[in-house]
Amino acid sequence: MGWFGCFYCDGPLTVMELDHVIPLSRGGADATSNLVPACSPCNGTKSNQPASLFVHDQTQPTAIAVRA
Numbered sequence: 001m002g003w004f005g006c007f008y009c010d011g012p013l014t015v016m017e018l019d020h021v022i023p024l025s026r027g028g029a030d031a032t033s034n035l036v037p038a039c040s041p042c043n044g045t046k047s048n049q050p051a052s053l054f055v056h057d058q059t060q061p062t063a064i065a066v067r068a
């Protein structure tokens, strides 16, 4: 793990939040392999979307490609 900012927007994390890449509500595991650091705005915006869909709408295709 080498992130120092939000997984989605690369912004600073004033409070460390961990977001489920695959939401628990969609069958994701509650394990570190399914968790990424996310800032509050991104975590709130993403809601229960799978990370692959959420990131697709942003401009960081390489970030998810490495993780996926």
Ligand SMILES: [Zn+2]
Binding pocket: 006, 007, 008, 009, 010, 011, 038, 039, 040, 041, 042, 043
């Ligand atoms: Zn963010």
